[in-house]
Amino acid sequence: MxxxxxxxxxxxxxxxxxxxxxxxxxxxxxxxxxxxxxxxxxxxxxxxxxxxxxxxxxxxxxxxxxxxxxxxxxxxxxxxxxxxxxxxxxxxxxxxxxxxxxxxxxxxxxxxxxxxxxxxxxxxxxxxxxxxxxxxxxxxxxxxxxxxxxxxxxxxxxxxxxxxxxxxxxxxxxxxxxxxxxxxxxxxxxxxxxxxxxxxxxxxxxxxxxxxxxxxxxxxxxxxxxxxxxxxKDDCKWVKTEYHRFWEFHSDLEEQILTFRDRPKNQLNKLKEYWRYYAQAFQDSKQIFYQISRVDDIEDYRKVVNEIRKKSIWKAGLTETDQFRFMKSL
Ligand SMILES: Cc1cc2nc3c(=O)[nH]c(=O)nc-3n(C[C@H](O)[C@H](O)[C@H](O)COP(=O)(O)O)c2cc1C
Missing domain, CATH: 3.20.20.70 (Aldolase class I)
Incomplete structure (x- = not known):
């Protein structure tokens, strides 16, 4: 397959x-x-x-x-x-x-x-x-x-x-x-x-x-x-000990976007766009998406992301039937 x-x-x-x-x-x-x-x-x-x-x-x-x-x-x-x-x-x-x-x-x-x-x-x-x-x-x-x-x-x-x-x-x-x-x-x-x-x-x-x-x-x-x-793997139980990989990936992509795109506004918009989707992996997805959408510089962005990392609960992939409910705007 x-x-x-x-x-x-x-x-x-x-x-x-x-x-x-x-x-x-x-x-x-x-x-x-x-x-x-x-x-x-x-x-x-x-x-x-x-x-x-x-x-x-x-x-x-x-x-x-x-x-x-x-x-x-x-x-x-x-x-x-x-x-x-x-x-x-x-x-x-x-x-x-x-x-x-x-x-x-x-x-x-x-x-x-x-x-x-x-x-x-x-x-x-x-x-x-x-x-x-x-x-x-x-x-x-x-x-x-x-x-x-x-x-x-x-x-x-x-x-x-x-x-x-x-x-x-x-x-x-x-x-x-x-x-x-x-x-x-x-x-x-x-x-x-x-x-x-x-x-x-x-x-x-x-x-x-x-x-x-x-x-x-x-x-x-x-x-x-x-x-x-x-x-x-036909199995999802292992995911709960591996969220850190999402954050490592997130930092890597952030660095790439900051390196390859030139204007700060473009960089920020690109980073924020991914959160339309990433946000859905967390329990308080609407709140997270709202917080990210209000951010208007990279320092702020990092602060909000750090808060999410510390406080939010990851839910995606934890069960075999996690439902992905798109926000209407997607
Ligand atoms: C934001 C977005 C951009 C897309 N861009 C393309 C594209 O460039 N070419 C393409 O063939 N399909 C594109 N698609 C369709 C996807 O490749 C895919 O067929 C569709 O999202 C259904 O699969 P999914 O439910 O796994 O997302 C796009 C879909 C979305 C939501």
Missing amino acids: QLYLAPLQGYTEFLFRNAYARHFGGIDHAIAPFLPSGLGATVKHRRIRDLWKEHNEKLSVDPQILGKSAPEIVPVAKYLFDYGYDTLNINMGCPIPTIRAKMRGSGILAYPEMVEMLLEKLFNDLQNKISLKIRLGNESAEEIKELLPIINQFPIKELIIHPRIGTQMYEGTVDLAAFSWCVAHAKAPLVYSGDIFDLNTYRKLRAQFPGINRWMIGRGLLFSPFLPEIIK
């Missing part, structure tokens, strides 16, 4: 991936957050900074691109191939309304003929192996019934499915009946992605889909970085 780190734009870029890999195990492979398409015919190396080899020695990673047409994608794909990335992941799942409206991300899923044209061009023009990250559709899970036969015509390296539809964003539940249909009909190896927040959920999914052996974890890992190890 392999565990993949999901691409989470704004969170799982190389600083995070490296700090994570220094302090936690369990993740075998990552998909990088998407590069915007249309970087131009001549790609500037600094635009792919997240993928520089020297930034990716710790964890194997596939680049991802968000685009709807071959002319946008091909120059970047060729650049990445020549640079040493043999696989390219195409994002056909992003649910952000402004992106969907431009037929990108999950927006393209409503147009199977566009998907077909795009894949035809990519398989013709590129040497890269192609993997896809999709949802079940843009507006309806019925769309997958038309899409999958099209996708099946191509030698896709792997097909990552987040079983929601685009208009759902992250609301509601994953549609396991529709995913089950995909399992029965997909030719490419499948990767499951969605709402794995605790050991019990993973166990249930594993029991329901015994043929799947690649699982992707996104928000659950930001919530509890221990989750991949918990899943690999």
Whole structure:
């Protein structure tokens, strides 16, 4: 069984991936957050900074691109191939309304003929192996019934499915009946992605889909970085003596962010963003998130974090069914 780190734009870029890999195990492979398409015919190396080899020695990673047409994608794909990335992941799942409206991300899923044209061009023009990250559709899970036969015509390296539809964003539940249909009909190896927040959920999914052996974890890992190890060990009891690793990881990432990002305001905002997720690992998550959101300089940030460290009670990963309740804003 392999565990993949999901691409989470704004969170799982190389600083995070490296700090994570220094302090936690369990993740075998990552998909990088998407590069915007249309970087131009001549790609500037600094635009792919997240993928520089020297930034990716710790964890194997596939680049991802968000685009709807071959002319946008091909120059970047060729650049990445020549640079040493043999696989390219195409994002056909992003649910952000402004992106969907431009037929990108999950927006393209409503147009199977566009998907077909795009894949035809990519398989013709590129040497890269192609993997896809999709949802079940843009507006309806019925769309997958038309899409999958099209996708099946191509030698896709792997097909990552987040079983929601685009208009759902992250609301509601994953549609396991529709995913089950995909399992029965997909030719490419499948990767499951969605709402794995605790050991019990993973166990249930594993029991329901015994043929799947690649699982992707996104928000659950930001919530509890221990989750991949918990899943690999099929046990969570050991976590209670190891919280200190979260704090070590936190300090490491903080240092990286302070080193690599230039303006103090940007540094602070980046640090605070992670607490949208980290906060949920603690019993008083709302209070913690509120305190962090009010911080306005790094000294203050450190003070609040220290208080949390001393006083707050960690709850994530302590039981097999820890429930991850997102704040409405996530
Ligand atoms: C903040 C955020 C950013 C995301 N960025 C990307 C991205 O760049 N590319 C992508 O394919 N999916 C992206 N996703 C979707 C995740 O990769 C994943 O499929 C989704 O969150 C469901 O998995 P999870 O429940 O394990 O988080 C993003 C999701 C979130 C919440």
